[in-house]
Each structure stands twice: as C-alpha cells, then as structure tokens.
C-alpha cells in the first residue's frame with residue numbers, strides 16, 4: 601500500500617514537473633536561429649537578437665492573483681529557457697512590459713520595474729533594450745511628464761534613439777511621441793528625428809558640407825536602419841495579415857483607429873521618408889502580421905513584422921522572434937511557446953489517469969478487504 605501511495609505522489613509530482621518546467625525545454629528546443637543569408641558568413645558577423653512584445657505584467661488592479669502568478673511563471677520559465685538555449689547578444693522588448701504602468705503610484709511602479717528585471721533577468725553579457733508602450737506610460741492624451749520620465753529613467757529610453765550594435769543601426773521610437781501636435785514629447789521626438797535623419801544622411805554621404813557639424817557627423821559606416829517601436833505603422837486593419845497566428849477574423853474586420861491601434865498615416869510617412877528603414881518590428885496588436893510599406897511608387901518595399909504578445913493571457917500560443925542582423929542583411933525566425941490548451945489537456949488527462957489508478961489499486965482493494973472482514 602505505501603509503495604502504491606508513494607508511486608501516486610511521484611506520478612503527481614512528475615505531471616507538475618512536466619507541465620511547469622520540462623514542456624518549455626521540449627518546445628523551445630524545436631526552434632532554432634534562422635539560416636544565415638547575404639553578407640552573414642562568419643559566426644562573428646552580425647548581431648544575434650531575441651525580440652519580444654507585450655508581456656503585460658499584471659499590476660494591483662486587474663486580474664486575479666492566480667492569473668498573475670501563472671502568467672509570470674510561464675513567461676519567466678519560457679524566457680529563461682530561451683535565453684539559456686539561444687544565448688542572444690541582445691534582447692529587444694517592444695513595449696507594454698506592464699499592464700497597468702500608467703495607473704500605478706511611483707512606489708508600485710518601482711516594484712513593477714524590479715519584478716520585470718527579476719523575471720526577465722539576463723547574464724551581464726546580454727544587453728536588454730526596451731521601447732515604451734501605451735500601457736507603460738499612457739496613451740498620448742494621458743501622458744504626463746511624470747509617467748514619461750519615470751519609465752525613461754528606469755529603462756534608459758527616450759522619445760527617439762539611434763543605437764549601433766556591431767555596425768547595425770537600430771532606431772527606437774516612442775510611439776506615443778509620434779502625434780506631431782507640438783506637445784512637449786512630440787516636439788522632442790521631431791527634433792531627434794531630424795537629427796537622426798541628418799546623421800544617417802552623413803553616414804551615407806559624408807562629403808556634404810552639413811556633415812562637418814560634429815552634432816550630425818558620423819564615424820560609423822552607413823547601415824540602413826531597423827525601426828523598433830510599439831505601435832504598428834499605419835494600416836487600415838489587420839485584414840492584410842495572413843500569418844497563421846494573425847488575429848481572429850472578427851478582430852481583423854475591425855478598422856484600426858490611427859493613434860490608438862497604429863500610428864497615423866502622416867507619422868508613418870514622416871518616419872519612413874526621414875529614416876528610410878529596411879525593416880520595422882512592432883508590437884501592440886498582440887497578433888502576428890507581415891505588411892509591406894512603400895514611401896513612393898517604384899521605391900524599395902519595407903517589410904514590417906508585428907510581433908505577437910509573449911503573454912499567455914493574450915494568446916494560447918505566444919511567440920518571439922530570433923533575428924540575425926548584419927550591416928546589410930537580416931534573417932528572422934519565429935519561435936512558438938507551449939500551447940496553453942495542450943498544457944491544460946495534459947493536466948486533465950494526467951489527473952484522470954491518476955484518479956483511475958488510485959481507484960483501481962488503492963481504494964477498491966481496500967473496500968474489498970473491509971467487506972471481506974465484515975463477512976468473516
């Protein structure tokens with residue numbers, strides 16, 4: 601009897617260990633870095649990045665405590681497993697790290713930041729780069745300087761930034777600063793945009809007279825930039841998205857509200873024509889999408905990938921991107937996480953099997969023994 605009881609406890613622990621730990625290793629192991637293309641010909645070349653969006657850590661107001669605990673564990677486990685397996689050089693978070701970042705007090709915000717840094721902790725050699733989302737500091741209409749400054753201080757972000765990693769240029773855009781209505785934030789973004797556009801221009805054509813100005817002169821070789829932002833560029837709706845993990849049909853049919861669901865057409869055109877990017881990576885919609893933009897007819901087509909949410913609260917099967925970026929090329933692959941429905945099915949089947957096993961091997965024989973004793 602004791603042996604059977606111990607067996608039952610062992611099998612229950614095994615079930616939990618599989619569903620809460622091993623399943624992440626088994627699923628994430630099936631994913632791999634994308635195959636190298638173009639000028640990527642050496643393991644030293646290019647920068648290897650993981651790209652995640654919309655982690656939406658719950659705060660004090662929304663969601664049940666168990667929901668919060670479960671989602672945080674799932675994201676923590678999946679992220680740590682992925683970082684351990686792939687060992688990227690940089691991790692990009694495309695905004696909405698928090699669900700209630702715009703509502704919480706300064707004290708609660710600090711707690712939020714600490715929790716984020718704990719859940720998504722990486723070894724010192726890996727850089728973490730964050731762009732803000734509307735849930736981190738509020739939509740444009742509600743964006744107070746206090747909310748903007750505290751997020752920027754915590755994550756070293758700004759209204760717009762240019763960074764160079766292994767000769768690859770990335771532009772980090774604060775989507776809420778792209779309304780161009782003259783507000784303090786939008787004004788700062790416009791000034792920075794002009795400066796970055798000049799810098800890129802000087803990197804491409806350094807002989808121009810304006811390039812003698814130290815502020816815009818560039819000592820790095822030109823690399824067509826990659827834009828990282830929270831809102832997608834302007835699109836009418838998600839009807840154009842054909843990825844298998846794009847939005848459900850009902851959601852696709854809803855027209856996008858510019859400045860809420862995506863950037864306005866004007867801001868999109870301004871960004872595209874000033875920066876002339878080769879790729880855009882965005883979040884916010886929680887669903888996948890690949891769209892192509894063009895500044896003018898007969899100009900280069902610019903792909904934009906919407907990165908789905910990394911939280912199981914928003915998706916049954918979250919995902920993230922792995923990307924290898926070089927000065928001229930890039931290559932991407934998408935890694936899917938364990939399906940929530942499969943994990944729940946495994947739990948239900950496992951529990952049923954354990955109940956049947958305990959009835960057959962422990963309860964029924966015990967009852968029979970008691971009956972026999974009564975009859976004797």
Ligand SMILES: [Zn+2]
Nearest residue numbers: 696733734884
């Ligand atoms: Zn958002």
